[in-house]
Amino acid sequence: MAAGKKTGKVSGQISQPEAVVISGAADVGTSRPYLATANTTSEANAAGTGGAVTLTFAVPSGSAAASSFTITTTPTTYTVTTSSSPYTFQGLASNTAYTFTIVANSSVGSSAPKTSSSVTATTVPQAIQTASVSSTVANRDDLTWTAPETGGKAISSYTVTSTDGPSYTGIVTTSTQVTETGGTSQSYDIYALNANGTSLAKRVGPVTTFFAPPAFFSPPAFFSPPGFFAPPNFFAPPNFFAPPGFFAPPGFFAPPGFFSPPNFFSPPGFFSPPGFFSPPAFCSFNCPYGTYCDNGKCIG
Numbered sequence: 137m138a139a140g141k142k143t144g145k146v147s148g149q150i151s152q153p154e155a156v157v158i159s160g161a162a163d164v165g166t167s168r169p170y171l172a173t174a175n176t177t178s179e180a181n182a183a184g185t186g187g188a189v190t191l192t193f194a195v196p197s198g199s200a201a202a203s204s205f206t207i208t209t210t211p212t213t214y215t216v217t218t219s220s221s222p223y224t225f226q227g228l229a230s231n232t233a234y235t236f237t238i239v240a241n242s243s244v245g246s247s248a249p250k251t252s253s254s255v256t257a258t259t260v261p262q263a264i265q266t267a268s269v270s271s272t273v274a275n276r277d278d279l280t281w282t283a284p285e286t287g288g289k290a291i292s293s294y295t296v297t298s299t300d301g302p303s304y305t306g307i308v309t310t311s312t313q314v315t316e317t318g319g320t321s322q323s324y325d326i327y328a329l330n331a332n333g334t335s336l337a338k339r340v341g342p343v344t345t346f347f348a349p350p351a352f353f354s355p356p357a358f359f360s361p362p363g364f365f366a367p368p369n370f371f372a373p374p375n376f377f378a379p380p381g382f383f384a385p386p387g388f389f390a391p392p393g394f395f396s397p398p399n400f401f402s403p404p405g406f407f408s409p410p411g412f413f414s415p416p417a418f419c420s421f422n423c424p425y426g427t428y429c430d431n432g433k434c435i436g
Contacts, residue, residue: 152245154199156238160192161252163288164224167333170262170287174213175227182214182227187257187288192222195240195247202240202247210235210251217241228257231288258288261328264338274348275318279340280311281326289330299323299341318347 164187171186195202207225208215211234216225228234233256240247267281279296294307296314300322304314316322323341327334423434 150242150244151200153195153202153240153242153247155196155248155250156193156202156205156240157196158191158193158236158238158250158252160190160222161236161255162190163255163258164188164190165258165289165332166260168259169336170230170259170285171227172229172262172285174211174229174232176213178214179216179226185227187228187230187232187259188224188226189228189234189236189255189257190222190224191236191238191252193238193250194221199240199247200242200244202242204241206239206241206246208237210237230257230259230262231286232257256288258332260333261285261287261291261330261335263336264326264328267326267338267340269324269340269343271316271343271346274346275315277314277316277322277324277343277345278311279314279324279326281338281340283310284328284335287330287332287335289332291328291330293329295327295329295334297325297327297337299325316345318345320345 166186166188168184168186168188175182175185191207193205204217204219205221205223206215206217207223209225209228211229211232213225213227216223225234225236233254235254236252237249238252239249262285264281264284267279269277269279271277281294283291292308293305294310294312295303295305296307296312297303298314298316300316300320302314304312314324321342321344323339323343325337325339327337329335423429424436427434427436429435
């Protein structure tokens, strides 16, 4: 019978454990802040930071028992030794793909290494890095920003919160317009959201909201109201400066029969009445002294 390599207990001897079986390597999807660079110092320092991946593993049935398991990562972070499964590896860089190599250890020796499939560690999005706020339109503030790193899961929306109270959610673009009271000053906190949670805030401001009340500086009825500076009947009323019957009434300055009445200056029977200046029986001779002519006769 051909000889072959065996593991486990043989003829009273105890061998090292067999290579582990990795049954799971899953992203936890933490709501921890975005971590650009993995924590590479120690398990203790990595706790509660960055992305996390949970590993589930065991030595195969029939293998010699393992007293501990050593786990390393690629890309390299720190090495951890644990006594049991599952184990959650923490402090991983956001949106970074990792593989995990596990070795089972015993007092006899260590198993062959076993490497997991690749898994991407995710967190909330990175805090927004670049943002601005301005106000050039009355009672409105305009905010813009640059989309941050996603943290490994797509950014679903943004939230803007004003320091004077209001909060605006569900913003799906990298800009928004906020209604504020003209003349007031406030700052804004901008957050990015993904399936894991909400990023740290990016604060912009303060900004003083533009103030231009339309009815204060140019009211239509204040500087030039119709009927105020030039009312039709105030400076030139038709019946005030030149009324038809006041300055030149037809019967006042030249009424018929007043200045030249037909019977006043030259009545037909006044200056040359028939029988007065040339009567038909006028005396054609001189009457004696003390008499007068009456109808052609001298009357004494």
